Amino acid sequence: MTANRRGLARSILIWAGLGLIVLVPVGAAAASPLLAWREPVYIIAGFAGVIAMALLLFQPLLAAGYLPGLPPMRGRRLHVWLGISLVIAVVVHVAGLWITSPPDVVDALLFVSPTPFSLWGVIAMWAVFGAALLAGLRRRLRLPLRVWRMGHTALVAIVVMGSVIHAMLVEGTMETLSKALLCGVVLLGTAKVVIDRRAWARRRPAR
Template sequence: MRSAKVTLIWAALAAVLCVPIVLAAASPLLEWRGPVYILAGFAGIAGLGLILVQPLLIAGYLPGLSTFRGRRVHHWIGATLVAAVVIHVGGLWYTSPPDMIDALSFTSPTPFSPFGVVAMWAIFAVAVLAVLRRKLGPRAWRIVHMTLAAIIVAGVVVHAALVEGAMETVSKLILCALVVAAAMTVMAGVLMRRRRVTPRAR
């Protein structure tokens, strides 16, 4: 019974991550795009999926992974997310430098651009601070990490929701909603645990 539940959870996660990619691959909009642009777009879709996995890993919601292994995978997926962002931004820069300059300078007329740029810098900031984690200390790291994670989730979700591209609308919105739900659930759990262990002020 337990093995069936474990299989079901992993199958559901795989479906949530893979269905948007499969539907996007079938989009007629890709017929007019070059391979670099398509690679950049799918790197963005993959990045959105990785952001869903991250809180599930750190909270231990994915069965079959020990706490230690879950945290190790969390670190590796974080590095993969940074790579996905670099491919996404780099590919878009290659195909249209003026558009990317406008986006990075916050002068783009497209409403989704600033959200993506803010999320990008937040992802890079987490990656840098993760290297300096021991110097920050556990408490400072938790505060900074959670704050930046909230910015990343909000920025990426709004960015993805506003982009009208190859992603199919329903699957995209479902994935975005799950990203928000997972992040909020894990953050709320962390805050509740912190309140329980913090002694009340007299």
């Protein structure tokens, strides 16, 4: 097998694996019998949360250029658009829950909810907004690149940790094993990118 064919086979395996990791929990959630008792708004809100978790899988990989077949510039543009999509998914998720049960959402936002998963969800939500805002204001803030990277990386780490804990604590339409696999891969992928890129390290100027 030539090097080109090996590279193509590797790319196909990577994309197929990522696709399965995302599609299996989404399919399991769609087939959940619990949906029969839920209102359409609640179902949309729930699936927005599932989509948000799926986007978290791809975001760090796109930022680091780890996804095969994507030129760096295209990967960065896709990273930006998926970041916007992530914010929209979070807003839809929270808005849908607000429509179906305003008191629960108020308690969560005030950090007085008796359910721990709500607290972690709110922490992740604010971190998503913070990371998106920091990315959008990058040029206007005129922060040193190292400082900006450290801030963005810290917020992303909070997003991932908060989202994973939130998802694992929720007993809903997502199937447990496929959800755990998705959350585990999101954690590992994000950790690898953070360690590899080392936002906290000083970059030596090129000679």
